[in-house]
Amino acid sequence: MKILPVEDAVGMILAHDMTEIVPGKSSGAAFKKGHVIKKEDIPRLLNMGKEHIYIMEFKAGDVHENEAAIRMAKAAAGQGIEFSGPSEGKVSLSSKYPGLLKVNFKALAEINSIDEAMFATLHTNQFINENTKIAGTRIIPLVIDEEKVKVVEEICKINYPIIEVKPLKKLKIGIVTTGNEVFYKRIEDKFGPVIEKKFKELGCSVIKQIFSKDDADMIAESIKTLIDEGADIITTTGGMSVDPDDVTPTGIRKSGANIISYGAPTLPGAMFLLSYIDNIPVLGLPGCVMYNDRTIFDLVVPRLVAGEIVTKQDIVKLGHGGLCTGCETCRYPNCGFGKGGLY
Incomplete structure (x- = not known):
């Protein structure tokens, strides 16, 4: 790499973007890679604090920052991802469609252990909308030894994909609403x-809602009816606490469901129940799902809608980061709720 005074760089071609920061107004590339420096550029460059220009002298085995970023992004990205850039040496990755973001965070750590390479992402296992920026990658210097890029590519090949967006399935949802007070129409079902x-937000539709008394056998039969009518996911609402009249968990067991977890280390959502009947999820939703903006529902159900089988260990991991702070204006998913259980 050669360094020239800016006055002597007229006619030279920039090998990298040059950023200009105007406090409170803008920050971006004033001069792009490949720009031929003109005499009239000199005052602006000096105002940017650029008294010298770096002229790249590539040697065999060197990879420019733009090429390196493109190669790393392509190696890491799976389905549902599109690229933008490179800009100032960085390639951004965004979602092509709404879906479940999956990040192989262990392999991501391997990539970031490679000197002079970096790859940053959003947290895994969250629902994201279309055109959401989910990751960015670049190298730290202007050029990098190609062997390092190849190491990153090999990590990506072994662990592919490092990052992807799983499409959500358009599932049919069945609801069993329990409670004598609702069944006998003493109160309106809310x-x-x-x-x-909430299921509509995920692209799913409710095919049927059955109202049941606080009777375990009736709850079990309602669940079986919804399965017979083609429901892909069944939710039961109400009766999930420890009161004597709350028999919903018993009804779920009587339906033949295999209970994966009754209770979750999340607030709100501690009384959540997850079970399966022949791989059909049967959920017991606590009352907090009705009146809190975001709960255990938002941490688990998008994974089910993407076709994943959620395990007991997946529920256990939610404890670290499982406390919602109840912000006056909900910022989820741009907050820590559900983001800590990565181990």
């Missing part, structure tokens, strides 16, 4: 519409 709205 839970069902909330569940329907």
Whole structure:
């Protein structure tokens, strides 16, 4: 690499983007890679604090920052991802469609252990919308030894994909609403519409809602009816606490479901129940799902809608980061809720 006074660089071609920061107004590339420096550029360059220009002298085995970023992004990206850039040496990765973001965070750590390479992502296992920026990658210097890029590519090959967006399935949802007070129409059901709205956000539709008394056998038969009618996921609402009249967990067991977890290390959502009948998820949703913006529902259900089998260990991991702070204005998923259980 040669260093020239800016006054002597007229006619030279920039090998990298040059950033200009105007406090409170803008930050971006004033001069792009490949720009031929003109005499009239000199005052602006000096105002940017650029009294010298770096002229790249490539040697065999060197890879420019732009090429390196493109190669690393392509090696790491799986389905549902599109690229933008490189800009100032960085390639950004965004989602092509709404879906479940999956990041192999252990392999990501391997990549970031490679000197002079970096790859940053959002947290794994969260629902993201279309055109969401989910990752960015670049190298630290202007050029890097190609062997280092090849190491990154090999890590990606072995652990492919490092990052992907799983499409959500358009599932049919069945709801069993329990409680004598609702069954006998003493009060209006407020839970069902909330569940329907939350599943609609995920591209799913409710095919049927059954109202049941606080009777374990009736709850079990309602679950079986929804399975027979083609429900892909069944939710039961109400009756999930420890009161004597709360028999929903017993009804789920009587339906033949295999209980994976009754209870979750999340607040709100501690009384959540996860079970399966022939790989069909049967959920017991605590009352907090009805009146809290974001709960255990938002941490687990998107994974189910993407076709994943959620295990007991997946639930256990939610404890680290499982406390919602109840912000006055909910910022989820741009907060720590559900983001800590990566180990």
